[in-house]
Amino acid sequence: MINLAITTGEPAGIGPELSAQLPFDALFDKYPELSLTLVGDQDWLLNQANIDTEHYSGRLKFHHIGLNTKAEYGVLNSANAQYVLDTLTHAANLCLSGEYDGMVTAPVQKSVINDAGIAFSGHTEFLEALTKSKKVVMMLATEGLKVTLATTHVPLRDVADQITPELLTEIISITNQDLKQFFGIEQPHIYVCGLNPHAGESGHMGREEIEIIEPTLEQLRQAGIRLTGPLPADTLFTDKYLKNADAVLAMYHDQGLPVLKYKGFGNAANITLGLPIIRTSVDHGTALDLAGKGLADNGSLLTAIDYGYKMAMARRHTKASA
Ligand SMILES: NC(=O)C1=CN([C@@H]2O[C@H](COP(=O)(O)OP(=O)(O)OC[C@H]3O[C@@H](n4cnc5c(N)ncnc54)[C@H](O)[C@@H]3O)[C@@H](O)[C@H]2O)C=CC1
Numbered sequence: 556m557i558n559l560a561i562t563t564g565e566p567a568g569i570g571p572e573l574s575a576q577l578p579f580d581a582l583f584d585k586y587p588e589l590s591l592t593l594v595g596d597q598d599w600l601l602n603q604a605n606i607d608t609e610h611y612s613g614r615l616k617f618h619h620i621g622l623n624t625k626a627e628y629g630v631l632n633s634a635n636a637q638y639v640l641d642t643l644t645h646a647a648n649l650c651l652s653g654e655y656d657g658m659v660t661a662p663v664q665k666s667v668i669n670d671a672g673i674a675f676s677g678h679t680e681f682l683e684a685l686t687k688s689k690k691v692v693m694m695l696a697t698e699g700l701k702v703t704l705a706t707t708h709v710p711l712r713d714v715a716d717q718i719t720p721e722l723l724t725e726i727i728s729i730t731n732q733d734l735k736q737f738f739g740i741e742q743p744h745i746y747v748c749g750l751n752p753h754a755g756e757s758g759h760m761g762r763e764e765i766e767i768i769e770p771t772l773e774q775l776r777q778a779g780i781r782l783t784g785p786l787p788a789d790t791l792f793t794d795k796y797l798k799n800a801d802a803v804l805a806m807y808h809d810q811g812l813p814v815l816k817y818k819g820f821g822n823a824a825n826i827t828l829g830l831p832i833i834r835t836s837v838d839h840g841t842a843l844d845l846a847g848k849g850l851a852d853n854g855s856l857l858t859a860i861d862y863g864y865k866m867a868m869a870r871r872h873t874k875a876s877a
């Protein structure tokens with residue numbers, strides 16, 4: 556069995572209803588080896604849907620973690636911030652111990668966790684710290700496009716300072732390795748965006764391409780990684796280049812993700828590469844405006860489950876053949 560934990564996310568958002576209202580029969584038909592554990596407050600989840608776990612012959616379970624305070628649709632309460640983190644901690648620890656084969660995360664509200672006085676910028680950074688990983692990579696994937704990010708949740712003002720040869724080397728090496736490991740791409744071809752408009756216009760609009768990005772790419776090419784770039788982002792994100800790209804490396808969050816979401820919002824997943832565990836997630840946030848109304852689309856959660864299942868299968872085959 557491939558046992559995926561679904562962390563059900565911010566209780567005031569759409570995560571609990573999306574998780575509890577999944578089409579479980581269809582999922583278990585489609586993925587013959589899938590089992591799911593819904594991690595969160597069982598009463599709140601049962602409030603979203605009448606689930607009889609007995610019907611699923613052990614393939615659907617709850618792991619109950621109690622809310623700190625009553626949840627209300629669309630109304631954030633920082634008293635539940637620790638609850639949200641407890642669901643993530645539980646799932647990640649049981650992935651590390653091998654009880655879960657991967658975790659699929661429903662959206663959390665970063666701001667309310669910060670309001671509770673807890674430093675938190677995203678699942679990506681939280682799981683990097685919890686698993687003591689040296690570096691992880693955020694990748695969003697949809698049919699026909701995978702985008703990885705050199706920097707994630709940092710103010711734009713800080714981005715240029717964070718683009719260093721060491722960072723790019725780590726991000727590109729992890730991306731290359733995990734495209735092979737999880738997606739079966741023998742020699743991934745990664746296209747790399749410049750940082751500045753027109754990739755710096757030969758140094759007239761910024762020198763990071765000349766001083767940092769190009770020399771790092773050249774070193775990595777010598778080490779055997781297939782890389783094209785740095786190219787101006789507005790040039791790279793056109794079919795001529797994308798049709799040959801196994802992944803596109805963007806230098807910052809809003810350079811890459813708007814394109815990805817324009818192409819695939821609702822059918823994309825967020826995947827953390829470089830972790831010792833498998834973690835996939837939805838492409839959207841908590842959508843407080845929709846919570847409890849039955850209007851939220853489950854396409855991205857289904858996509859995240861699909862990637863999580865296939866990645867866990869790929870890892871299993873790699874282990875079996877080692
Ligand atoms: N994986 C995660 O935990 C993520 C969490 N967030 C967090 O979510 C919070 C809210 O972020 P926003 O920027 O407002 O983005 P959002 O994705 O929550 O909402 C943006 C718009 O998309 C709609 N929408 C979102 N998901 C939908 C769905 N499944 N079906 C139909 N419509 C949907 C919303 O109603 C809203 O109009 C922030 O705290 C942010 O940090 C954002 C992205 C990912």
Ligand SMILES: NCC(=O)COP(=O)(O)O
Pocket residue numbers: 676677678679680812825836
């Ligand atoms: N835009 C993607 C996003 O903010 C999700 O971040 P994370 O919680 O997966 O780290």
